[in-house]
Amino acid sequence: MSNAEILPLGPDGALIRFADSLSEPANRAALAYRAALDAAPVDGVVETATSLTSVFVRFRPDRISRAVLVDRLGDLNAAQDWWAADLPAGRTRWHIPAVFEGDASPDLEDVARDLSLDPAAAVAELADTSLRVLALGFAPGQPYLGFLPERWDLPRRTEVTPEVPQGAVVVAVRQVIPFANAAPTGWRQIGRTGFRCYDPKLEPPLPLKPGDEVQFQPVPSSDWARISAAPYGDADREAIA
Amino acid sequence: MTALQIERVGPAVSLQDAGRPGGLGIGLSRGGAADRLGYIAACALVGSRPGIAAVEMAGFGGRFRFETPTRFALAGATMRATLDGAPLEWNATHLAEAGSSLDIGAAEAGVYGYLLPGGGVDTPLELGGRGFHTIAGLGARLTEGQVLPLAGDPHADAAPVRMGAELYPPGPIRVMPGPQTALFPPEQIEAFVGTTFRRSPRANRQGVRLDHDGAPFSAGAQLTQVSDFISEGDIQMTGDGTPYVLLADCQTMGGYPRIGTVLPVDLPRIAQLQPGDELRFQMVSLDEAEALWQSDDAICSTLRSKVSPRVRDPREMTDLLSYDLIDRPVIDSEESDTKR
Numbered sequence: 001m002s003n004a005e006i007l008p009l010g011p012d013g014a015l016i017r018f019a020d021s022l023s024e025p026a027n028r029a030a031l032a033y034r035a036a037l038d039a040a041p042v043d044g045v046v047e048t049a050t051s052l053t054s055v056f057v058r059f060r061p062d063r064i065s066r067a068v069l070v071d072r073l074g075d076l077n078a079a080q081d082w083w084a085a086d087l088p089a090g091r092t093r094w095h096i097p098a099v100f101e102g103d104a105s106p107d108l109e110d111v112a113r114d115l116s117l118d119p120a121a122a123v124a125e126l127a128d129t130s131l132r133v134l135a136l137g138f139a140p141g142q143p144y145l146g147f148l149p150e151r152w153d154l155p156r157r158t159e160v161t162p163e164v165p166q167g168a169v170v171v172a173v174r175q176v177i178p179f180a181n182a183a184p185t186g187w188r189q190i191g192r193t194g195f196r197c198y199d200p201k202l203e204p205p206l207p208l209k210p211g212d213e214v215q216f217q218p219v220p221s222s223d224w225a226r227i228s229a230a231p232y233g234d235a236d237r238e239a240i241a
Numbered sequence: 242m243t244a245l246q247i248e249r250v251g252p253a254v255s256l257q258d259a260g261r262p263g264g265l266g267i268g269l270s271r272g273g274a275a276d277r278l279g280y281i282a283a284c285a286l287v288g289s290r291p292g293i294a295a296v297e298m299a300g301f302g303g304r305f306r307f308e309t310p311t312r313f314a315l316a317g318a319t320m321r322a323t324l325d326g327a328p329l330e331w332n333a334t335h336l337a338e339a340g341s342s343l344d345i346g347a348a349e350a351g352v353y354g355y356l357l358p359g360g361g362v363d364t365p366l367e368l369g370g371r372g373f374h375t376i377a378g379l380g381a382r383l384t385e386g387q388v389l390p391l392a393g394d395p396h397a398d399a400a401p402v403r404m405g406a407e408l409y410p411p412g413p414i415r416v417m418p419g420p421q422t423a424l425f426p427p428e429q430i431e432a433f434v435g436t437t438f439r440r441s442p443r444a445n446r447q448g449v450r451l452d453h454d455g456a457p458f459s460a461g462a463q464l465t466q467v468s469d470f471i472s473e474g475d476i477q478m479t480g481d482g483t484p485y486v487l488l489a490d491c492q493t494m495g496g497y498p499r500i501g502t503v504l505p506v507d508l509p510r511i512a513q514l515q516p517g518d519e520l521r522f523q524m525v526s527l528d529e530a531e532a533l534w535q536s537d538d539a540i541c542s543t544l545r546s547k548v549s550p551r552v553r554d555p556r557e558m559t560d561l562l563s564y565d566l567i568d569r570p571v572i573d574s575e576e577s578d579t580k581r
Contacts, residue, residue: 007420008527010472010502011534015420022467049266049470051494056265056470061534066527136268137468137494139377140368144468180268181378198378200367206267 004029004077006070012061016073017054018082022173024147025083026053027134031211032085033076042072050210051135052144093130093213096178096195096235098169100126102221104192111171111188115151122190123218125149131176133212139180141197141206145214146175156186167193167233169216176216191216194224194233202231213240243309243391245358247383248342251301253445254383255373256362257355258294259537264368265493271473272374272489275299275446276353278408278509279317281537283357285544286314286334286404288396291537293361294371296383298354299446302345303383305356307337312359312394316404318351318513333403333551334359351409351513352444359394375446375490406547409510413523416501417530419475424460424498433458433500434522438484440514446490449511450483451520457482460498468496474503476522486511506533 009015016033019026030050037048037055044064049056059069100108100123112122131145148171156172161184164170168179169191177187180197193216198206208214219227227234257280260273274280274297284291296305302320314334315322322329322345329335329343331354337343348354364371373380383389422430432455441450458478470493471477477485477497486503488511501524503511514520535543 008417008530009419009470010474011417011504011527011530013472015470017420017469020467047263047265049493051470052467054469058265060536061531062536062539066531135494136266138268138492140264140267140269140379142268181376183376210266 004033004082006073006077008066009056012058014057014059014066014069014073015054016057016077019053022052022134022146027132027146028085028087029053029082030055031088033082035088036076036079042069044069051137088211091209091211091213091240092237093215093240094208094235094237095215095217096193096233097217097219097223097227098178098191098193098195099221099224099227100169100191100218104221104224105190107188108190111154111190114154126171126176126190127216127218129215131214133208133210133214134175135210136208139183139197141208142177142180143197143208143214144175144177148174148176150174154188157188158186160184160186161189164189165192167195167228169193191218192224194228194230195235196233199232207232207237243311243393245296245311245362245389245391246306246308247385247387247389248304248306250303250383250385251298252382253299253301254303255297256294256364256380256383256389257297257372258361258370259291260372260489261368261370261374265470268493269368269374269377270471270489270491270493272370272372272377272379274353274355274372275489276317276351276355276509276512277489277505277537278540279351279353279513280355280357281541282332282404282406282408282544283314283316283355285541285548286316286332286402287312287357287359287394288399288545289359289361291541293357293392294364295355295357296362296389298345298356299352301347302354302356305343305345307339307341307343309339310397311337311391312397312399313337313343314357314359315345315354316357317353317355318348320348320354321346330403330551334399334401336401348515350515352515353512358391359397359399360392363390363392376492377490401551402548403551404544404548406544409513413521414507414511415504415525415530415533416476416522417504417525417527419472419499419502420469421460421498422501425458425500429458429460430500430524432456433484434524437519437521440516440518440520442516444516446488448477448485448487448491449514450485452483458484458500460500468494471495471499472502474505474508475499476501476503488512504530504533506535
């Protein structure tokens with residue numbers, strides 16, 4: 001049975017927190033709860049979103065009181081065991097090409113050493129893993145992808161890399177992020193993709209949704225010019241039945 | 242098409258509006274004006290609902306040339322402004338003739354000033370907004386030589402007005418509890434509200450760092466908390482125990498514990514702090530926080546009620562001799578606040 005906490009976040013926000021540590025069922029609970037909330041909208045609610053393990057609800061305090069909203073959110077929480085819920089319908093599986101060699105992977109050797117693997121085996125393990133979009137965050141459309149196998153529970157670096165490029169594939173704490181924009185990061189870069197998390201020239205401009213699945217396809221660095229110029233970085237997609 | 246030509250510009254000048262609400266689900270924080278209240282005051286001055294795009298100037302403005310007659314408002318941080326050399330009143334609207342040059346210098350009080358043409362700046366919308374959003378990679382800072390298209394002004398002939406409101410009253414900054422407040426032991430909260438902080442020189446549209454004397458703050462062993470939603474106004478305790486108040490361009494998720502959330506009604510005062518300015522916090526209840534919440538439209542109509550006709554300052558009148566000063570004398574305003 002789910003025992004989510006409902007907490008204030010700003011005078012016009014409520015957070016439904018399923019867990020304070022990251023796990024697959026807690027993420028699934030958050031995705032399913034939000035989908036149910038969106039399917040039966042509450043008047044006065046203007047925005048919903050999921051993070052890794054929680055759902056955020058923004059409301060208009062001049063249209064619904066927090067007390068009434070919290071009751072409604074609590075009723076929905078009690079309506080089913082969200083930890084056992086299915087993933088939302090209408091998801092997509094993406095196959096995203098990426099280069100994991102040369103300039104594209106400055107930290108691959110370090111990461112492989114920490115995994116006690118050789119670099120080729122580390123890349124193969126990552127490419128074999130079907131990852132889920134756990135949440136979008138930081139920049140428009142940028143996914144937090146998880147989960148890599150246990151041994152990838154690598155800490156973030158204490159000193160931050162001043163800048164990784166757009167498309168950098170970075171890893172830490174069993175997760176992978178393809179960066180939407182050039183940015184500083186404490187995660188380690190092991191590859192690079194031409195996939196754009198947000199591209200206003202394409203429809204849809206924001207390709208990924210929480211719950212979607214992503215698998216990386218290693219390609220040689222000689223393919224970089226081609227994949228970086230193609231829509232969605234030459235990724236393939238298929239609907240998940 | 243009317244336009245505003247940028248002849249010279251400070252290093253941190255950008256277009257800003259009411260932001261891009263509703264984007265949290267795609268990883269986009271609302272953004273928009275760093276001092277939302279100053280921006281809404283500019284909207285109230287020109288008589289528009291919040292949403293149209295203004296020029297936001299952090300610390301220093303620039304030189305702007307009007308290609309056609311244009312009505313505009315100046316609001317937010319008070320900055321030294323002249324139109325073709327004649328000094329202009331801040332928190333007021335003005336009419337510029339075609340070809341005239343508006344010079345906006347350094348901020349005299351506060352940080353973020355707003356220049357709002359009557360109809361707003363009319364650049365293409367991107368994800369529902371026109372503003373520069375630092376970490377989202379949307380928009381850009383304004384640069385010398387750029388020409389900004391302006392939307393038509395629905396009240397182009399409206400007489401000049403000023404606003405008598407005190408937008409940034411003194412007093413402690415009010416903070417409401419948030420999802421991680423309970424991670425902080427009571428003595429940490431007590432120390433937090435008992436401390437006088439100083440605004441650090443390190444600040445931008447993402448947030449403002451605060452310095453203080455004494456021990457760093459800590460949420461104890463809870464620093465491994467999973468990343469969760471961040472709200473504008475959140476006071477984040479970074480790894481070294483320094484508070485950081487998040488502003489419009491904050492990230493959408495983060496892992497550092499947050500001791501509470503600055504109320505939206507007080508956040509503009511944080512944005513407008515200059516380096517070294519002192520501040521203190523006060524914890525308030527959820528009920529108090531909610532009672533102080535207002536929609537942008539409600540704030541705008543309250544400010545609109547504080548707008549009054551501005552009797553023209555003779556110093557701004559280049560054509561003084563053409564006025565019939567005997568029949569309709571120029572009356573000195575009792576609250577001339579050009580030097581405030």
